Amino acid sequence: MKDLLRRNTALNEGVEKLLNLQSKIECDASTKYLAMAAWLDRNGYVETAEYMYKQSEEEREHFLKVFKYITEMGGIAITPDVSKVQQEFESFRDVFEIALQNEITVTNAVNKVIAKCRLENDYATEEFMMWYVKEQREEEKNARRALELFDLIDEDSACGKFELDKQIAKIGV
Amino acid sequence: MAVNNNFKNDILFESKNGYSYQCDKTNSIIINFSGITSKYKVQDFLIFQRKVNSVDILDMLYDLSDKCDFKLIETTQKKFSRNLTICEIVQLRELLNGTKFALVLNSMLNEVLSDVAVSYLD
Ligand SMILES: [Fe+2]
Ligand SMILES: [Fe+2]
Numbered sequence: 001m002k003d004l005l006r007r008n009t010a011l012n013e014g015v016e017k018l019l020n021l022q023s024k025i026e027c028d029a030s031t032k033y034l035a036m037a038a039w040l041d042r043n044g045y046v047e048t049a050e051y052m053y054k055q056s057e058e059e060r061e062h063f064l065k066v067f068k069y070i071t072e073m074g075g076i077a078i079t080p081d082v083s084k085v086q087q088e089f090e091s092f093r094d095v096f097e098i099a100l101q102n103e104i105t106v107t108n109a110v111n112k113v114i115a116k117c118r119l120e121n122d123y124a125t126e127e128f129m130m131w132y133v134k135e136q137r138e139e140e141k142n143a144r145r146a147l148e149l150f151d152l153i154d155e156d157s158a159c160g161k162f163e164l165d166k167q168i169a170k171i172g173v
Numbered sequence: 174m175a176v177n178n179n180f181k182n183d184i185l186f187e188s189k190n191g192y193s194y195q196c197d198k199t200n201s202i203i204i205n206f207s208g209i210t211s212k213y214k215v216q217d218f219l220i221f222q223r224k225v226n227s228v229d230i231l232d233m234l235y236d237l238s239d240k241c242d243f244k245l246i247e248t249t250q251k252k253f254s255r256n257l258t259i260c261e262i263v264q265l266r267e268l269l270n271g272t273k274f275a276l277v278l279n280s281m282l283n284e285v286l287s288d289v290a291v292s293y294l295d
Contacts, residue, residue, distance in 0.1 A: 001183045002197045003283035005276045008215035076216055 009074030012120040016075040018113045019125070022132075023066040024080035025109050030059035032102060035085045036095050045092060045161070047169035055099075062135070069128055092161065093150050096168075100143035107136040142172050186271035190264045193272040202272065204253070206265055211252040215276075221248045222269040225262065233259050 011019070037052035063080075070077040089095045110132045117126040146168050153167065154160050182203075185193045191206040202218045204211050213221060225246060233241050243256040246265070257265065 001195060001279055002200070003280050004195060004200060004202070004215050005280040006283065007200070074216070076220060 010122075010124065011070070011073045011075040012122055015113070015116055015120055015122050015125055016070060018116050019066055019070050019075065020078045022109055022113055023063055023070070023077065025106055026059055026063035026066060027080045028083050028085070029102060029106060030056050030063060031082065032085045033059055033099070035087050036089070036099065039087070039089050040092075040095065043092070045165045047165045051169045051171070052095075062132070065131075069125075073124070092155065092164065093147070096143065096146040096150070100140070100147060103136065103139045103143045107140060110136055138172075145171050185275040186268060188264065188268050188271065190261075191268045193268060193275075195276075202276075204268065204272070206253070206268055207261070209253060209255070211248065213248070213252065217249045217252075218269075218272070221253070222273050224248075225266050225269055228262055230259060230262065233262075 009016075033052050033056035037049045037056060040046075040052055041049035067077050067079075086098070089098070110129060114126055114129050114133070117123070117129065149164060149167050149171075153164050155164060182194045182196055185195055185202070187193075191204065193202060193204045195202055196212075199212075200214070202213050202215065204213065204218070204221075228244055228246075233244060243258060244262060245254070246257050246262070247254045
């Protein structure tokens with residue numbers, strides 16, 4: 001009797017579940033950044049808005065990357081539902097406080113997938129997820145830098161907001 | 174369960190209301206539930222199984238409206254499409270979960286029996 005299960009997929013069910021969760025998390029991140037971009041745009045922070053639009057697109061790529069990987073491995077990729085996201089923010093700085101917290105949550109999720117891979121001896125997925133480890137290191141660094149800029153540039157000084165908008169948009173380039 | 178018994182239909186699970194078997198020739202899983210036969214690729218079978226497991230039975234039980242006496246269970250390309258009662262859903266669940274268990278067990282056996290490394294280690 002053929003081993004139909006194994007012939008169909010190399011993905012363990014638990015790993016597949018976590019990968020689908022990761023795909024949803026990345027998809028949500030894309031939507032969250034999009035809402036932030038719109039808020040920044042309507043409040044005059046045009047440069048940072050552009051930066052956030054780009055972040056949103058990057059998250060969409062992260063999402064597609066996992067999504068396609070699941071199918072490539074013979075798993076069942078589940079299209080995530082669009083979640084409700086925060087549309088309003090208390091302040092310019094608040095946007096970046098939330099962005100950093102969000103990136104930390106994503107990093108934790110990435111680590112969980114890898115821990116599960118090790119438990120299940122799934123080295124292919126572990127290797128695939130290493131790309132996300134690197135990516136998260138970068139993203140957390142950028143999010144921290146944005147908050148650091150708020151400490152360096154006094155938001156309430158003359159041209160403070162204008163300068164912050166310009167400097168944050170330059171992060172990572 | 175015979176391993177490497179190629180191109181024969183192997184019964185996976187049997188219950189009062191149906192049975193399932195695996196067809197090695199077409200790499201598919203055949204489900205017969207209360208007289209209705211349908212055939213699936215592994216992935217579609219798994220989607221079917223997960224779908225039936227995700228039905229909230231308690232929710233159906235506590236909902237007193239008529240529309241909740243039945244639930245439409247549909248599989249890919251409508252290979253199976255029927256309104257099932259709570260009782261039938263529980264029965265179908267048993268059949269699908271039993272089938273899944275047989276598939277997992279067979280997979281584990283295959284992994285152990287085909288472990289080439291073991292024979293080299295002695
Ligand atoms: Fe991401
Ligand atoms: Fe990110």
